Amino acid sequence: MIDRKTVFKKILIGSALITLGLVLVSVKLSAKNPSPAQDEKQAWKAPAEADSLVNPFADDDKAAKQGKAIFQSLCAICHGPAGRGDGVAGMALNPRPANLTSEKVQSQSDGAIFWKITNGNAPMPTYKETHTDSQRWQLVKYIRTLKAKKK
Numbered sequence: 001m002i003d004r005k006t007v008f009k010k011i012l013i014g015s016a017l018i019t020l021g022l023v024l025v026s027v028k029l030s031a032k033n034p035s036p037a038q039d040e041k042q043a044w045k046a047p048a049e050a051d052s053l054v055n056p057f058a059d060d061d062k063a064a065k066q067g068k069a070i071f072q073s074l075c076a077i078c079h080g081p082a083g084r085g086d087g088v089a090g091m092a093l094n095p096r097p098a099n100l101t102s103e104k105v106q107s108q109s110d111g112a113i114f115w116k117i118t119n120g121n122a123p124m125p126t127y128k129e130t131h132t133d134s135q136r137w138q139l140v141k142y143i144r145t146l147k148a149k150k151k
């Protein structure tokens with residue numbers, strides 16, 4: 001004969017197992033269906049006030065050369081040697097590094113591009129602490145030359 005206590009214990013253990021099973025299934029399901037927020041990651045936009053920033057090197061071709069040197073040593077690894085977003089270290093990133101020659105980037109203001117280089121947006125690093133304003137403006141000046149090179 002099974003007494004009431006044993007039956008109660010069995011029910012308790014049984015329901016605990018069912019609960020565990022449900023938890024596991026729901027964890028699996030949620031891993032398969034990432035939250036919509038992750039899927040529809042908003043496009044990265046600089047704040048409107050960035051548009052009013054003016055590149056002090058706008059007419060300085062030497063600055064483009066200086067920007068290029070920084071670009072080749074730091075940015076090319078992700079954005080590619082010609083800025084097309086095809087650097088070796090960028091292949092596995094999500095989102096992928098931007099194609100800096102593209103209309104999407106080139107149509108933005110100097111100030112917006114400067115703001116993005118300054119602040120970053122992971123996995124795009126921030127260069128606020130490591131580079132001076134002048135160096136970041138030189139990078140903007142160099143990025144502008146990439147459009148002209150596009151064939």
Ligand code: HEC
Binds near residue numbers: 089090123127
């Ligand atoms: C670790 C890889 C990595 C490095 C190094 C890197 N970037 Fe990026 N960059 C990215 C990624 C990824 C994005 C896209 C971020 C996003 O859309 O949220 C990006 C975006 C940008 C954008 C914005 C493009 C747009 O769509 O508006 C600019 C401008 C930019 N990078 C410039 C640079 C410059 C200049 C350097 C070097 C000083 C640099 N990046 C270094 C990965 C990198």
